[in-house]
Structure formats: structure tokens, C-alpha cells
Amino acid sequence: MIRTRALVSGGSxxxxxxxxxxxxxxxxxxxxxxxxxxxxxxxxxxxRITTSVVxxxxxxxxxxxxRHGLVRELARVRAIAxxxxxxxxxxxxxxxDGLALAAGQLSASRGAVVGGDLYEAAATPYGVRxxxxxxxxxGLAALGAVVAVLGSFREAAHDEPExxxxxxxxxxxxxxxxxxxxxxxxxxxxxxxxxxxVAEEFVTLLLLEIRPDGRLAVFNCGHPGPxxxxxxxxxxxxxxxxxxxxxxxxxxxxxxxxxxxxxxxETLVLHTDGAEEARDRRGRFFxxxxxxxxxxGEPPAALVRRVHTALLHHTGGRLTDDVALLVVRNDRIRVPxxxxxxxxxxxxxxxxxxx
Numbered sequence: 001m002i003r004t005r006a007l008v009s010g011g012s013x014x015x016x017x018x019x020x021x022x023x024x025x026x027x028x029x030x031x032x033x034x035x036x037x038x039x040x041x042x043x044x045x046x047x048r049i050t051t052s053v054v055x056x057x058x059x060x061x062x063x064x065x066x067r068h069g070l071v072r073e074l075a076r077v078r079a080i081a082x083x084x085x086x087x088x089x090x091x092x093x094x095x096x097d098g099l100a101l102a103a104g105q106l107s108a109s110r111g112a113v114v115g116g117d118l119y120e121a122a123a124t125p126y127g128v129r130x131x132x133x134x135x136x137x138x139g140l141a142a143l144g145a146v147v148a149v150l151g152s153f154r155e156a157a158h159d160e161p162e163x164x165x166x167x168x169x170x171x172x173x174x175x176x177x178x179x180x181x182x183x184x185x186x187x188x189x190x191x192x193x194x195x196x197x198v199a200e201e202f203v204t205l206l207l208l209e210i211r212p213d214g215r216l217a218v219f220n221c222g223h224p225g226p227x228x229x230x231x232x233x234x235x236x237x238x239x240x241x242x243x244x245x246x247x248x249x250x251x252x253x254x255x256x257x258x259x260x261x262x263x264x265x266e267t268l269v270l271h272t273d274g275a276e277e278a279r280d281r282r283g284r285f286f287x288x289x290x291x292x293x294x295x296x297g298e299p300p301a302a303l304v305r306r307v308h309t310a311l312l313h314h315t316g317g318r319l320t321d322d323v324a325l326l327v328v329r330n331d332r333i334r335v336p337x338x339x340x341x342x343x344x345x346x347x348x349x350x351x352x353x354x355x
Contacts, residue, residue, distance in 0.1 A: 089118065089146070094301075097123040098332040099210065102300035104308060106323040108274075116142030117272045117324035118150050122157040126209065127217075129157040129166065132326050133205040134223065134272040145203055148177035149245075163209045163217050164254035174203060174245050202246035206238070206270060209256070214263055214330055217256040221245055224276065228260075229267040233292050236260055236268070265297060267329040274321035278311055286314045300327035 092101040103119050116135035121128060131153050135142035152173030156166045178201060205221040222244035228236045239257030242250060262268050269292055278286040291310045294303065304325050311323060 089150070092119075092121040092326070095331075096121055097128050098330070099128055100300050100329040100331050101327065102304045103324070103326040104304040105325075106274075106308060106311065106319055108319045108322050116146065117274070117322045118146045119270070119324055119326045120150055120153055120157075121326070121328070122154065124158050126161055126163075127211040128209070128328075129153075129163070130208045130210065130270065130326065130328065131157075131170075131205065132223070132270040132272065132324060133203050134274075134322070134324075135203050136201055142201075144181065145174060145177055145201060145246075148173045149203060149205075163207065163219065163256050167205075167207055167219050167221075167254060168250065170205065170207070171245050171250055178246060202244040204244045204273075208270075210262060210328070210330075212332075214261045214332070215258060216260045216262060217258050218260065219254070219256050222247075224271060224273050226271070227269040227289065227292055228262065229269065229292060230263070230265070230296075233289050235289075262328070262330045264330050264332050267298070267300070267303070267327060269303070270326040270328070272322065272324045274319070274323040275307075275311065275325065277321060278315050278319065278323065280314050281316065286311055297329070300329050303327050 089105065092103050094101065101121055103121075105117055105119075117133070118135070119130075119132040121130045131149075133146075133149060135145040149170055152169050153166065156169035160166045160169065181201070203221075204223040205219075206223040206226065207219040207221075209217040211217070218238040220238045220241045222241050225238050226236050228234050237257075237260060239259075242254075271288065276286060276288050280286075288307070291307050292303070294306065298306075304327055307325060308323075312319075
């Protein structure tokens with residue numbers, strides 16, 4: 001095993017050094033020609049021009065070789081980072097238990113695919129469960145909390161029969177993450193003040209369960225309410241908000257809000273606050289409700305692309321916070337009411353005695 005690793009490591013180093021082989025060889029030839037060839041030491045303008053051309057060629061070769069190696073290394077690092085980020089914040093399936101879904105995120109950190117926003121959807125025996133959240137701050141510094149919350153949701157959504165149990169599992173996972181952060185940031189360990197102190201970290205969260213009849217069960221932990229698109233664009237009522245996770249402990253009794261429904265053909269748009277707080281150069285906020293208005297039954301993926309395009313146009317491509325959208329359209333067929341059945345079989349007519 002050790003020998004194999006050494007061979008792989010050696011092969012990787014050789015691949016990185018390959019672009020420098022030819023310029024280095026040219027440089028060695030130029031130095032040998034300059035100091036070992038009698039013609040190179042002759043005085044005169046033609047020989048000086050020749051020497052300058054040789055060394056200029058070597059210099060250009062070295063620059064091109066180094067640049068080519070750096071470009072290849074950068075492409076490799078970007079490919080690894082993109083794959084890692086897509087595993088962390090993977091796109092939801094296009095269809096899930098009769099629902100059409102799409103999601104997307106715009107990160108405020110240049111070059112990052114994910115940041116401080118999170119979302120996930122899972123089909124469970126208890127209904128389709130969906131989470132969207134926003135870690136305080138943005139960019140790569142918030143990834144630890146994103147990993148903790150998403151990892152817990154992906155397990156708890158299938159294990160917990162009650163939605164309240166899922167929320168408590170998310171709270172415990174975040175608490176563990178914050179305790180570990182606090183231990184690592186202790187002056188005895190770090191020696192420097194952290195850029196994003198753990199005492200200031202919390203997560204706003206919207207946790208939903210979409211049941212087979214379209215009824216919603218919702219917990220809102222300080223997160224912006226979703227929009228429901230049907231005959232009009234309306235802000236959906238999701239009950240009294242709970243405190244964000246990491247600020248205060250959850251109440252002893254948790255009861256989800258269950259008075260809202262998502263009827264067949266209607267669309268639910270979940271978002272983070274970066275979508276409504278984005279501003280243009282004049283300081284005007286982005287009108288998310290206006291951007292959501294479109295053709296009825298618009299595919300979720302097309303809706304996400306259209307809103308992202310409008311958002312980038314509004315801000316001129318300069319985002320100050322991460323923006324996440326998760327769109328769910330109810331494609332389940334409404335079953336018409338069936339006439340009630342008595343549950344009794346009609347008796348068969350007695351066979352006739354006449355032949």
C-alpha cells in the first residue's frame with residue numbers, strides 16, 4: 001500500500017513537472033552555449049542579437065510552461081471542488097412522489113457553488129419532507145453548519161415518524177457542531193480571534209412535510225415564508241415562527257402548522273432571504289413576488305432559471321448574500337369524489353322455478 005501511494009505521488013509530481021521539461025532543457029542549452037561556446041563570447045552586434053534572442057526564447061518558454069502547469073492544476077482543483085460541493089448540496093430529483101422539483105443557488109463567494117444556504121427534499125413513508133435554511137453569514141465559512149444540518153436531515157427525515165422529531169434532531173446536530181467550533185476557537189487552542197465567532201452563528205430554517213392529500217405541515221424557525229403560485233402569487237401563511245436554531249432552545253412542545261395545502265397544479269417556492277434583500281445600484285430591493293409571476297404550471301427548473309436571471313440582472317451580478325431557491329409543483333392528479341358504497345352485496349335473484 002505504501003509503495004503504491006509513493007508511485008502515485010511520484011507520477012503526479014512528474015505530470016506537474018512535464019510542462020517545464022522543454023523550457024528547462026532550452027535554458028540549459030542556452031547557458032551552455034553562452035559560457036561554453038567560443039562564438040558566444042565574441043564581440044559584435046550580430047552575436048549580441050543572437051544571444052538576446054536565445055535567452056528571450058528561453059524566458060518565454062519558461063513563462064508558457066509555468067502558466068500551462070498552473071492552468072492545468074487550477075482546472076483539476078476546480079473539478080474536485082465542484083464535485084465536492086455538488087455532493088454536499090446535491091440537486092433534488094426532478095420528480096418525487098408525484099411532485100416536480102427544482103432547486104438552485106447563487107453564492108456570494110466568487111468561485112463557490114455553495115455557501116451558507118442549504119436545501120434538501122426526501123420522499124419518506126410519512127410524506128415528502130423538505131428543508132431550506134440559511135446559516136448566518138455567507139460563503140465557505142458557513143459550510144460546517146450546512147454539513148451538520150443537512151447530514152442530520154438526510155437521516156432523521158426517514159427515521160422520525162413525527163416532523164417535530166426531525167426538527168429536534170436538526171437542533172441537536174447543530175448544537176454538537178457549535179460545541180466543537182467553540183472548543184476549536186478557545187484561545188488556548190487557536191491563539192487568534194476567529195473571523196466568524198461561533199457565538200454569532202445560527203440557522204434560520206423552514207421544515208415542511210407535504211402529505212399525499214396536499215396538506216402541509218410546517219415548522220418555521222425564523223425563516224422567510226414561502227410563496228404559493230396558483231391563480232395568483234401569494235405569501236403562504238406558515239404560523240408563528242420559532243427562534244432560529246442555535247439562538248434559543250426549542251419549546252418543550254412542538255406543534256406544526258397544518259392549515260395550509262398545496263393543491264394539484266399549484267407551485268410552492270421556498271427561498272432564502274438573500275432573494276428579497278438583494279439590491280440594485282440605487283438601493284432598491286428585488287421584487288421576488290413580481291419575478292415569480294409567470295405562466296401557470298411553469299416547470300420548476302425553468303422558474304428557477306428565470307428568477308436567477310432576473311436577480312442577476314437586478315444586482316448587476318454583484319450579490320452580497322447567498323440566494324437559494326427550491327420550487328415544488330404538485331403534479332398529483334385530483335381524484336373526483338366517488339359515490340359512497342353501502343358495503344353490502346346486492347343479493348342475487350333466486351333462480352326461476354319455470355323452465
